[in-house]
Amino acid sequence: MDNRDVIGSWIEGPKAAAERMGVDFGYRGQRLGLPQDGPGSIAPVGRRIAALFIDWGLCALIAYGLIAHRDAAAANPWTTVVFGLMSVLLLGTIGTTPGKRLLRLRVVKEDGGPLGLGAAVLRTLLLLLVVPAVVWDRDTRGMHDRAVKAVQIRM
Template identity: 55%
Template sequence: MDKRQAIGSWLSGPREAAENAGADFGYRGQQLGLPETGPGSIARPGRRLGALLVDWGLCVLIAYGLLTDGYNQATGNWALLFFFVMSVLTVGTVGSTPGKRIFGLRVISADGGHIRPLRALTRGVLLCLGVPALVWDRDGRGLHDQLARTVEVRI
C-alpha cells in the first residue's frame, strides 16, 4: 500500500477503510430495522442541521423579544432555556420541533413508536450540552439519541 492510499483511508474514516478491506456495514439504519430511503429512513445530517438552525433561530427571536435591551449573553442563555423547553415539550408530545417539522423529520423510539417524556427529557438535556450531538455512531445517530434510545427519521 502506498502512502497516498494509507492517508486516504485514514482521512476517509474507519467506515470506508473497513469497506475497502471487504467489511459490509450495510446502510444507515439497517441494524435498527429502518428502510434505506424514503419515509422512516435515518435523517441525513444536512436536514438535521437545518432543523437545528431553524429551532435555534426561533428561540433566539423569542429570547430577544422578551429581553428588549439587545442581544447579549443573557439572551443566549434564555435562548438555550427556550430551546430546551421547546425540544422536550414538542419532541415528547408530537415527536418533532417546528424546525424538524419544516424539514420533514420526526424523533421516534429506537424500538419504534412515539418517545416517552422521560426519553425526551434525557435527549433534550444531552442535546443542550452540545458535545453528545457531535459524537455519532455508524448509523448517524448522535450520542444524545443513543443514550435516550431514540432515532431521528424522515417523515
C-alpha cells in the first residue's frame, strides 16, 4: 500500500475502508426489516428535511397571523410552541404532519404500529433540542427517533 492509498482511505472514511475489507452494511432499513425502496422503506433525508421546513413555515405563519397579531418578534417563540403542539398531536394520533403528508412520509414505531402520544412528546422534545435530530445511525435515523423506537417511512 503506498501513501496515496493511505490518504485516499482517510478521505473516503471508515465505511469505505470497512467495505473494502469485506463488511456488508446492507441498505438503509435492512436491519429493521424494511424494504429497500418504495412504500414502507426508510424516508430519504432530503424529504424529511423539506417536510420539517414546510411544517416550521406553516407554524410560523400561524404564530405570526393568529397568535402574535402580526408582530414578527413576538411570533418567534410562539412558532416553537405551535410546532411542538402540532407535532405531538398529529404524530401521536395519525403519524404524520402537514409537511410529511405533502411529501408522503409517515412516522411509525419500528414494529409498524402507531407512535402514540407519550412517544410523540419525547420525540418532539428531542427534535426541538436539535442535536439529537442531527446525530444519525447508519439507517439515517436520528437519536430522537431511536429514543422512541420510531422510523420515518415512505407512504
